[in-house]
Amino acid sequence: xxxxxxxxxxxxxxxxxxxxxxxxxxxxxxxxxxxxxxxxxxxxxxxxxxxxxxxxxxxxxxxxxxxxxxxxxxxxxxxxxxxxxxxxxxxxxxxxxxxxxxxxxxxxxxxxxxxxxxxxxxxxxxxxxxxxxxxxxxxxxxxxxxxxxxxxxxxxxxxxxxxxxxxxxxxxxxxxxxxxxxxxxxxxxxxxxxxxxxxxxxxxxxxxxxxxxxxxxxxxxxxxxxxxxxxxxxxxxxxxxxxxxxxxxxxxxxxxxxxxxxxxxxxxxxxxxxxxxxxxxxxxxxxxxxxxxxxxxxxxxxxxxxxxxxxxxxxxxxxxxxxxxxxxxxxxxxxxxxxxxxxxxxxxxxxxxxxxxxxxxxxxxxxxxxxxxxxxxxxxxxxxxxxxxxxxxxxxxxxxxxxxxxxxxxxxxxxxxxxxxxxxxxxxxxxxxxxxxxxxxxxxxxxxxxxxxxxxxxxxxxxxxxxxxxxxxxxxxxxxxxxxxxxxxxxxxxxxxxxxxxxxxxxxxxxxxxxxxxxxxxxxxxxxxxxxxxxxxxxx
Numbered sequence: 001x002x003x004x005x006x007x008x009x010x011x012x013x014x015x016x017x018x019x020x021x022x023x024x025x026x027x028x029x030x031x032x033x034x035x036x037x038x039x040x041x042x043x044x045x046x047x048x049x050x051x052x053x054x055x056x057x058x059x060x061x062x063x064x065x066x067x068x069x070x071x072x073x074x075x076x077x078x079x080x081x082x083x084x085x086x087x088x089x090x091x092x093x094x095x096x097x098x099x100x101x102x103x104x105x106x107x108x109x110x111x112x113x114x115x116x117x118x119x120x121x122x123x124x125x126x127x128x129x130x131x132x133x134x135x136x137x138x139x140x141x142x143x144x145x146x147x148x149x150x151x152x153x154x155x156x157x158x159x160x161x162x163x164x165x166x167x168x169x170x171x172x173x174x175x176x177x178x179x180x181x182x183x184x185x186x187x188x189x190x191x192x193x194x195x196x197x198x199x200x201x202x203x204x205x206x207x208x209x210x211x212x213x214x215x216x217x218x219x220x221x222x223x224x225x226x227x228x229x230x231x232x233x234x235x236x237x238x239x240x241x242x243x244x245x246x247x248x249x250x251x252x253x254x255x256x257x258x259x260x261x262x263x264x265x266x267x268x269x270x271x272x273x274x275x276x277x278x279x280x281x282x283x284x285x286x287x288x289x290x291x292x293x294x295x296x297x298x299x300x301x302x303x304x305x306x307x308x309x310x311x312x313x314x315x316x317x318x319x320x321x322x323x324x325x326x327x328x329x330x331x332x333x334x335x336x337x338x339x340x341x342x343x344x345x346x347x348x349x350x351x352x353x354x355x356x357x358x359x360x361x362x363x364x365x366x367x368x369x370x371x372x373x374x375x376x377x378x379x380x381x382x383x384x385x386x387x388x389x390x391x392x393x394x395x396x397x398x399x400x401x402x403x404x405x406x407x408x409x410x411x412x413x414x415x416x417x418x419x420x421x422x423x424x425x426x427x428x429x430x431x432x433x434x435x436x437x438x439x440x441x442x443x444x445x446x447x448x449x450x451x452x453x454x455x456x457x458x459x460x461x462x463x464x465x466x467x468x469x470x471x472x473x474x475x476x477x478x479x480x481x482x483x484x485x486x487x488x489x490x491x492x493x494x495x496x497x498x499x500x501x502x503x504x505x506x507x508x509x510x511x512x513x514x515x516x517x518x519x520x521x522x523x524x525x526x527x528x529x530x531x532x533x534x535x536x537x538x539x540x
Contacts, residue, residue, distance in 0.1 A: 016039065052072070063083070082313055088218075105327050106312060110165055114300070120166070130150050154178035157179065158171075158174045208235070225248065232263070240265050241255070253281050268291075312324065345450050349387065351387035357436065363431070364429065365429070369417045385401035460498050469523075469526075469536075472533045479532060492522065
């Protein structure tokens with residue numbers, strides 16, 4: 001699970017605009033249309049130019065595999081916050097450009113798992129028994145029984161490269177069909193393999209021993225051309241290959257060579273280096289079974305991914321939770337869901353700090369205390385930096401905050417302290433400029449009661465929300481009364497206030513929760529008291 005720290009920005013008067021540029025199941029579209037504060041437009045088959053025009057003013061873009069979300073599109077979509085992919089692969093989305101622009105990229109990794117696994121098994125059976133070729137032959141009114149003699153899969157060895165969600169489902173089904181299954185994955189789960197009856201081996205062992213090989217890995221620089229000339233040379237003569245994952249994992253020109261030599265008996269491809277695969281070297285080979293990227297094309301899968309993506313996008317705008325975000329640090333809150341609120345707290349503390357400094361921030365230190373200090377602080381740090389840098393970078397979010405901080409030469413330090421004396425969890429932030437150092441600490445009461453509990457080592461307790469008047473003064477009588485009188489005369493309602501001081505007669509800080517902005521004229525009147533050292537407004 002990921003959390004971005006974003007507050008609820010669903011607003012019926014200013015609806016969230018969502019563009020759906022690829023066909024999605026109606027169940028997901030209907031869900032979006034039924035949400036208050038959401039305006040959805042479905043417009044498919046757009047050119048890049050038309051897509052850019054449609055995205056003006058849109059906060060979310062939902063796609064499948066057809067729409068190409070390029071760097072040019074991302075640069076032009078200035079209001080875009082989320083790109084959602086109804087499926088697993090995101091090779092049609094420039095994730096790097098989205099990350100640089102602070103845009104969340106999320107997918108739906110589990111919605112089409114069963115469909116893709118079943119399609120893989122279907123292709124395996126078709127390869128073993130030459131079913132598509134036999135069907136085509138009989139439609140030409142030919143009765144060629146001896147030409148399509150197949151092979152039994154019972155007792156044969158299936159090599160599964162990639163034991164993620166889909167790979168595991170394929171392995172389980174193959175075992176049920178009486179196959180011996182070898183599995184390879186860079187991250188082993190030996191317990192699952194043992195329970196499932198899958199032999200965990202090196203990839204070379206899969207190449208050398210398997211009668212059938214199926215690939216279930218994402219596309220990356222490391223996996224591109226995974227089954228190249230060197231790999232295929234290690235395979236058993238008569239091997240059959242299946243790719244229902246991503247095009248380009250098998251080098252098609254090399255595959256043709258191995259098919260022509262008879263070393264590879266057959267292949268089943270649902271995905272291709274170029275889609276559609278017109279001009280592919282294997283397009284006209286009868287040993288190759290081809291389907292048009294149908295792995296997720298079942299009614300059930302399309303409904304699942306459409307509904308899940310729609311719900312996840314709305315949840316992001318309502319609660320700041322970005323499930324299955326690919327470019328956000330994950331947060332493990334198993335059994336401690338209340339810690340999600342500290343992501344929002346971190347962002348607000350960063351925004352507060354950025355508004356009370358009088359010079360550009362040069363360094364920031366973050367301390368995670370108590371329960372907060374017992375996990376990975378990466379997302380909290382990114383959220384604090386996003387709040388801190390909001391004034392200087394318009395397209396910033398926890399997605400790109402670390403990179404922006406580095407580019408601006410901001411020194412960032414973080415420390416974790418698993419023990420806390422005063423609160424279950426405390427987040428401390430210290431910001432330094434060439435002129436000053438400010439230290440803030442915050443905590444969360446319950447789930448959403450965000451509190452500022454310390455300012456420059458002075459204890460205080462105020463709600464960290466809305467409009468805050470922040471005042472520093474020498475600790476003398478009459479300051480609070482004077483300020484309250486000025487605000488009252490200006491018809492500014494005071495929702496709450498608390499005072500902290502370093503010692504009696506020393507320096508005091510007071511923070512006032514007020515209903516609305518305080519004008520500079522009113523602030524000038526507040527400053528007229530001789531004991532007041534500084535007054536400023538903070539808006540969260």
